[in-house]
């Protein structure tokens with residue numbers, strides 16, 4: 001790039017910028033500088049402070065973050081239960097800011113499914129497991145006939161290994177069984193996206209691993225895109241991509257991929273942490289890195305051929 005570009009260079013840049021695909025054009029979920037401000041007792045809380053997030057179709061990913069970092073706020077917006085103060089949010093081509101009340105209702109029925117932490121919020125206590133799964137099918141009206149709905153409900157319960165629970169009421173099921181039935185309920189309407197907010201919060205670690213297995217099965221068999229909020233670091237390790245939220249913004253992400261040793265044939269999962277670079281070029285450096293080098297207020301940058309060096313301020 002030259003310091004004093006000519007007129008034709010400037011014109012070229014404008015053309016390039018115009019032809020560049022818009023942010024998130026190929027993503028199923030796009031959050032673009034998402035802001036949510038709450039006002040409680042005259043005090044403003046900025047729960048989301050310009051959050052950027054892209055989730056591709058068919059992904060199974062986790063969101064992690066400290067208490068109060070904005071995870072539930074984001075999930076409620078993606079679920080169509082809350083609206084952002086500013087920014088843009090699109091899911092499966094629907095604009096979550098401009099939807100009418102009617103579109104919002106259709107969105108919640110057809111595009112997203114949810115699994116919440118409290119099992120009581122997921123299942124109706126007076127219906128059996130099979131009836132709970134058949135209900136969204138009945139409401140959506142896509143499967144005509146009680147028998148077709150009952151068959152689909154049973155298929156989903158079988159997929160999640162809880163077919164034996166079909167005639168039991170939620171109170172007769174263990175916490176893990178309840179959550180697997182809840183996943184079947186959330187999948188019943190054939191949503192593009194399944195959102196789960198702390199689905200393993202009330203379960204022991206072994207049962208939590210089974211629930212993650214159920215999410216993986218749903219993702220691989222039905223191709224549903226799944227976003228899971230979790231506090232559980234071990235559970236977060238069960239997915240290929242974990243995005244961390246800090247102070248209402250996405251800060252880092254861990255990507256895991258399998259590597260197969262050419263000689264032994266053993267498969268190992270290699271995890272690498274990346275910092276998120278927002279659209280303005282802003283980077284959040286991990287707090288422990290900053291502490292280790294006592295970096296505050298400003299840093300020196302150096303552009304090298306294949307990396308950028310970040311150095312402590314040498315003028316202090």
Ligand SMILES: Nc1ncnc2c1ncn2[C@@H]1O[C@H](COP(=O)(O)OP(=O)(O)OP(=O)(O)O)[C@@H](O)[C@H]1O
Nearest residue numbers: 038039040045047066067068069070071072073074
């Ligand atoms: N309805 C509300 N009114 C006022 N403040 C709110 C409201 N909902 C959330 N907040 C505030 O917004 C911030 C983010 O909350 P949020 O529930 O999204 O965090 P979280 O990361 O899900 O936390 P946790 O892991 O504890 O559930 C917090 O400071 C919270 O107090």
